[in-house]
Amino acid sequence: MKDKLKDFFAHQFESKLIDEIVKVGKVKFYREGEHLMSVGDKISFFPFLLRGVFKVLSEDDAGNEVVLYFLERGDTCACVFINSLSEVKSCIRVVAETDSEVILIDVDHFDEWMVKYKSFRHYVLESYNLRLKEMIEAIDTLAFKKMDQRLLKYLHDKVQVLRVTTLNTTHQDIAYDLNTSRVVVSRLLKQLENEGKIKLKRNRIEIFDI
DNA sequence: ACATTAAGTGATT
DNA sequence: AATCACTTAATGT
Numbered sequence: 001m002k003d004k005l006k007d008f009f010a011h012q013f014e015s016k017l018i019d020e021i022v023k024v025g026k027v028k029f030y031r032e033g034e035h036l037m038s039v040g041d042k043i044s045f046f047p048f049l050l051r052g053v054f055k056v057l058s059e060d061d062a063g064n065e066v067v068l069y070f071l072e073r074g075d076t077c078a079c080v081f082i083n084s085l086s087e088v089k090s091c092i093r094v095v096a097e098t099d100s101e102v103i104l105i106d107v108d109h110f111d112e113w114m115v116k117y118k119s120f121r122h123y124v125l126e127s128y129n130l131r132l133k134e135m136i137e138a139i140d141t142l143a144f145k146k147m148d149q150r151l152l153k154y155l156h157d158k159v160q161v162l163r164v165t166t167l168n169t170t171h172q173d174i175a176y177d178l179n180t181s182r183v184v185v186s187r188l189l190k191q192l193e194n195e196g197k198i199k200l201k202r203n204r205i206e207i208f209d210i
Numbered sequence: 211a212c213a214t215t216a217a218g219t220g221a222t223t
Numbered sequence: 224a225a226t227c228a229c230t231t232a233a234t235g236t
Contacts, residue, residue, distance in 0.1 A: 183217095
């Protein structure tokens with residue numbers, strides 16, 4: 001297991017840092033649908049995603065939720081960084097899209113590593129930048145795009161991160177992720193099917209070109 | 211065969 | 224684009 005981790009980080013971090021990660025990190029498995037973090041959770045660790053896909057959602061008091069972006073191998077949750085420094089509670093929900101493997105590091109190491117390791121600083125700033133970009137993209141689609149375009153982006157993103165052409169999901173689940181109604185999703189999907197872009201079956205969507 | 215859940219559709223706001 | 228009310232289709236027991 002340790003060698004596996006070393007290989008995983010080898011191109012990213014200096015070896016001393018890798019040793020520390022291996023020493024203090026705890027590897028954890030998440031089943032599809034399990035929460036890595038819920039709204040209101042106190043953040044006591046930060047994650048490196050080793051395998052699998054997570055989706056990051058924003059959720060309000062009324063229970064409305066919207067998918068912001070997906071996380072994949074090598075990613076981390078930048079929202080955590082903001083919160084790592086102070087004792088803030090999570091403003092987002094992170095849910096496993098597939099069975100996943102994560103290495104968790106206690107936030108206590110964060111400050112120290114930021115000072116000690118250049119590669120860590122770079123990694124943090126880079127992923128922060130990346131998440132910010134995705135966040136802006138998410139805001140953009142939410143504010144300016146109509147539902148048909150939002151659905152297209154959703155399907156596109158999902159196919160990309162999961163590296164599949166067939167999604168095993170229901171119209172209702174998509175509706176939850178986009179915070180709209182099932183009927184609307186069904187109609188828009190039907191339209192895409194008529195355009196020859198997808199093929200619909202029960203609990204399944206085959207995607208040809210998006 | 212029957213019940214349950216997913217998906218399709220017209221009409222209305 | 225949302226909601227209602229209803230139908231049809233697929234799937235599990």
